[in-house]
Amino acid sequence: MSPAATSAEKIYKIVNARLLMNHEIVENSYLWFQNGKIVHPQNLFFDHLREADEIIDAKGLLIAPGFIDTQINGAYGIDFADHHGSVEKIQEDIDTVAKGLLKYGCTAFCPTVVSSSAAVYEKVLPLLNRRKGCAKGGSEILGAHVEGPFISVEKKGAHNQAVFRNAKNGVKDFDDAYGSELKKGNEAVSIMTVAPEIEGVSDAIPDLVARGITVALGHTACRIAEAEQAVRNGATSITHLFNAMQAFHHRDPGLIGVLGAADLPLPEAGKGHPQASATSPCRQKPDPRPFYGLICDGVHVHPNSVRIAYYSHPSGAVLVTDALSALGLPKGVYRLGGRDVEVDENGGAYVKGTRTLAGSTITIDECVRRFQKFTNCTTVEAIEAATLHPAQMLGIQDRKGTLNAGADADLVFLDDSEGEIRVKRVFVAGEEVEL
Numbered sequence: 001m002s003p004a005a006t007s008a009e010k011i012y013k014i015v016n017a018r019l020l021m022n023h024e025i026v027e028n029s030y031l032w033f034q035n036g037k038i039v040h041p042q043n044l045f046f047d048h049l050r051e052a053d054e055i056i057d058a059k060g061l062l063i064a065p066g067f068i069d070t071q072i073n074g075a076y077g078i079d080f081a082d083h084h085g086s087v088e089k090i091q092e093d094i095d096t097v098a099k100g101l102l103k104y105g106c107t108a109f110c111p112t113v114v115s116s117s118a119a120v121y122e123k124v125l126p127l128l129n130r131r132k133g134c135a136k137g138g139s140e141i142l143g144a145h146v147e148g149p150f151i152s153v154e155k156k157g158a159h160n161q162a163v164f165r166n167a168k169n170g171v172k173d174f175d176d177a178y179g180s181e182l183k184k185g186n187e188a189v190s191i192m193t194v195a196p197e198i199e200g201v202s203d204a205i206p207d208l209v210a211r212g213i214t215v216a217l218g219h220t221a222c223r224i225a226e227a228e229q230a231v232r233n234g235a236t237s238i239t240h241l242f243n244a245m246q247a248f249h250h251r252d253p254g255l256i257g258v259l260g261a262a263d264l265p266l267p268e269a270g271k272g273h274p275q276a277s278a279t280s281p282c283r284q285k286p287d288p289r290p291f292y293g294l295i296c297d298g299v300h301v302h303p304n305s306v307r308i309a310y311y312s313h314p315s316g317a318v319l320v321t322d323a324l325s326a327l328g329l330p331k332g333v334y335r336l337g338g339r340d341v342e343v344d345e346n347g348g349a350y351v352k353g354t355r356t357l358a359g360s361t362i363t364i365d366e367c368v369r370r371f372q373k374f375t376n377c378t379t380v381e382a383i384e385a386a387t388l389h390p391a392q393m394l395g396i397q398d399r400k401g402t403l404n405a406g407a408d409a410d411l412v413f414l415d416d417s418e419g420e421i422r423v424k425r426v427f428v429a430g431e432e433v434e435l
């Protein structure tokens with residue numbers, strides 16, 4: 001079915017919808033949008049005496065906010081860290097991925113760049129700045145997620161340690177590494193993954209946070225004390241929990257142990273922090289524990305581990321694909337951050353000739369399905385881990401991750417009749433996407 005072209009000024013009313021609103025599914029409901037934003041119908045009736053120009057029949061499907069993937073390295077043979085070729089070609093490649101992601105219901109993402117040299121960041125980061133989504137142009141870019149190079153050699157995973165750095169000179173070292181783009185803050189870099197035990201890194205976190213950057217801990221061999229100190233300094237996320245960090249040890253649980261922290265300072269403002277849950281240290285304040293990314297493909301993290309994490313800190317779960325350029329491609333050998341990566345028949349991606357995982361080939365909607373299966377959580381909880389939670393992590397929940405009035409009309413229509421979600425229709429900024 002080819003969707004009718006949607007026009008900006010027109011008022012759209014979705015009928016026969018089941019809406020995910022305020023942590024529950026509201027049956028037989030309506031949703032209004034105009035100019036790419038969800039609007040409150042009362043404002044239209046009483047302020048402008050307007051009725052809907054067009055009715056969209058959701059036919060009983062579940063409507064949720066579009067999925068947000070905060071860690072994705074590329075797809076369709078394209079790697080965001082690949083700087084070869086002209087700027088025009090790289091731009092074209094980014095557009096190809098942005099467009100391709102829409103069909104999985106991913107309406108916003110943080111293109112992720114693995115540890116690279118200053119020259120690579122200089123060329124690539126300007127192309128990954130924030131950019132609005134649209135049906136033709138693709139999924140919205142929320143700024144880049146730079147993973148490394150301030151990370152641990154011991155937990156390097158598929159990263160190239162030749163470009164690793166320390167931060168002896170504080171934030172100046174970060175500016176040297178990423179170049180002038182970092183001065184733009186979250187306009188250019190929305191998430192930065194760092195290892196807190198690398199010299200100077202933990203102390204520099206407040207400066208990075210001051211630029212609006214979400215500081216995530218990952219690719220680290222840190223002990224629990226270093227991890228908690230980094231959280232006190234302002235880190236609000238953990239990158240792909242369980243992967244590329246110390247395994248859980250009961251006497252020193254390392255970074256994973258932060259999920260059990262009971263005496264972190266309570267945040268005053270909700271922005272950038274998980275909301276309180278039944279397991280929070282305080283039910284009245286946002287949860288001081290960080291969000292944590294989970295690669296929910298069943299390969300990177302055992303389902304039992306996903307379940308343990310989720311039930312210890314449910315409001316912090318953020319589903320990520322960590323997909324690499326092989327997403328959407330068959331079994332074979334591909335390039336990731338300048339290395340050969342082998343994809344096997346199960347979709348597992350390994351550094352060629354080793355069993356070191358290099359990223360996944362899973363899609364975000366499949367992450368939601370598996371997460372629900374692994375944890376036995378509700379459909380709402382599974383969806384929120386790919387919508388509300390990533391939006392809260394980035395501090396953009398006023399425009400992403402909810403269906404509240406004022407939010408962007410990024411919508412996925414889901415069939416959940418078989419007990420798991422299937423993407424049926426997708427809207428980005430109020431425009432329907434041809435699937």
Ligand code: ZN
Nearest residue numbers: 147157240244
């Ligand atoms: Zn990683």
